[in-house]
Amino acid sequence: MSLLKVENISYSVLVKDETKKQFDILKNVSFEVENGEILGICGESGGGKSTLAKVIAGLIKPDNGKIILNSKLNNKKSSPIQILFQNHGEVLNPFRKISSVIDEVLVINRIDKKYIEKERENILNSVGFPKGLYNRRGFQLSGGEQQRAALARLLATNPVLLILDEPFSAQDVESQLKLVKLFKALNTEFKITIICISHDLRILKNLANRVIILKDGEIVESGLTKEVFNNPKEKYTKFLLSAEALNLTYEQIQNTSKL
């Protein structure tokens, strides 16, 4: 059953230079997210991936279109859609310890006081955040630790849909692999539906059940991950795959804009 319906989303901005042209970031984007799946959204920089994430999370109001969350599947008390931003370090309040950042969310969610400590530990445990760092503040953590703390804070809100915006960038393979395993565990154990935005096809191949390929604000291809990546139908998908394998010729790179 579909958890979320994205219908004909369009979004544009005015270019700031003297031309004042209208620039379409998203053009008539429609798709559905099935309950319990991991959906990958990939494409190059500037394709509209992050904007789409913000529209789904309700942070940007689109010019046109609707985002419909299946209310039957959303029986949770609090904010059903959460987004893990690219700049995860900046979302942690620098004045607060990680423990209090998590507690705050739990208090807002009316978790009984006696259970808060246990709940906090459960959540931080589930993302693999080390116990010794509970009393640190955001800026005293490494990038990877910040990301886990930010993720824990999102989980404390008890979401049904988690949007991850480029969660793997600037990490080495070993940390990336740990994250992939963590996201799969969140998906299976906590039954959280996940939309993962990434330009890294290699990781999406492993993580996502279904993928959507976005180019210049339009969906060019979508389907089961295996099918899209093993039998790409569109030129652009083929281009992305050979680009990922570092097999492009100079002519192919030059011609990307014409695809």
Next chain:
Amino acid sequence: MLSVDIKSVSISEEKKRRKILSDISFNIETGKIYTILGKNGSGKSTLIKSLTALLPGEEFTSSGKVFFNEMDLLKCPKEKLREIRKHNIRYVFQDAANSFDPLKKIKYYFDLTNVSPLKIEELLLFFLLPPYKKLSMLHSYELSGGMAQRLLIVLALLANPDLLILDEPTSEVDYAVMNLILLKVKNFVRDNNKSVLIVTQDINFALKSSDYIAYLSDKKLTKFYTRDEFVTSQDDKVKYFIQSFKEISDVSAKS
């Protein structure tokens, strides 16, 4: 061409000394591409900075020898070192946008190269950058991160150095640009008989670009393996690193 024998590099933190690198030695020959792989925080950037004494002396202490064409760079006078960094050993650092002076237009950097605009234009075109006329009137903060990085590579190539050192060249660029960098680096080495040293965590790029690969971890550097030797290496740390890479790319591992 470059012969490195670094005994140790340590950093002083709150009056304590902590060793970052120890007993690193390798040679760089002309006409080859070398990659040092390593995880975040393994000391890759520190290592390449130590080669031409770029680490701030008040925090870092280094001992050892780095010979470039039979001259010990770590004992070299500052003026001479600056000349070498300008003409012979060029760096492209990770944080490209911050490598420029924000008060200067890009023209300033083009003028410093003493290369004709026509020749510069050729390279800009290759890297899909805006034309010379337009780009030279911009300030660095008007460039995107990816553009700044490509421009830094262009400026480094214009100096026609003997050794080009790239720090995480693929971390902030999309696939198309990654392919561009790969093509250019290979041409640069092949056509001019120059050398390139790359430090990165991108094993994919390393395997595609390099003649020799070494792995840095726990302060130590393995020897430089050929590509085939590297993927079949019996070194536990190298094996584990490659295993993670394989596992993440492996579709069948999907639960």
